[in-house]
Every structure is written in structure tokens, then in C-alpha cells.
Amino acid sequence: MSVEKNENFTSVPEADDEEMTVTLDLTDGTTVNCAVVTILTVGERDYIVLLPLGEDGENHDGMVWFYRYHENENDPNEEPVLEYIEDDEEYEIVSDAFDEYLDNVEFDEITQE
Secondary structure (H helix, E strand, C coil): CCCCCCECEEEECCCCCCCCEEEEECCCCCEEEEEEEEEEEECCEEEEEEEEECCCCCCCCCCCEEEEEECCCCCCCCCCEEEECCCHHHHHHHHHHHHHHHHHHHHHHHHHC
């Protein structure tokens, strides 16, 4: 699936007890709703982890998408910008950071029980 830099990104806040979702307009003309899993800071860059959702609002393959993530600090109302990660090494670094995030979340859930 091809995604352009500076892709259209629309955030849709849900009720407080529900997850945040975003809508992506892909370069092939399709629109995909995604749940925001987390925003990771790796080095000096921020990355967003998205879980694509089907028409039924569920994810059926467990696949997540990583994008560079930028917010305009001077205008908090401006939509964030997502950039496709083209470099394999950068993608692997973000993937490893996400794996570590998942390990920490699992550990936190175990220690809270």
C-alpha cells in the first residue's frame, strides 16, 4: 500500500473511554480508519503507530503501520503531518522501539494485577 508524505490526516476524538482514531487518505484514493496505538519518541523524532480498521471497526490481521509524526507547536489546532518511512534501517529502529513498548505494556499489565 502506497502512502505519500504529508498525507491527509484527520483525527477523530472518541468518547473518553474509547480509543482515538484517525482517518488516512491513501495515495491510491482509498480512505482507511485507524486506531492510534501510541506515539513513540525515538532519538529526536516522533512516530505514530496506527492499527488499520476494517469497515466493521475491527482489525483482522494484527498489522500496524508506522509513520513519522510532526505537530506544529505554534498552532495546536493544525492537523499533524504524517510521513512515510522509506528507509529500512529507520523502520527497523521504530519497529524495535514498538516491540519494547509492547513489552513494557505487558509488564505494566502484569504488575497491576
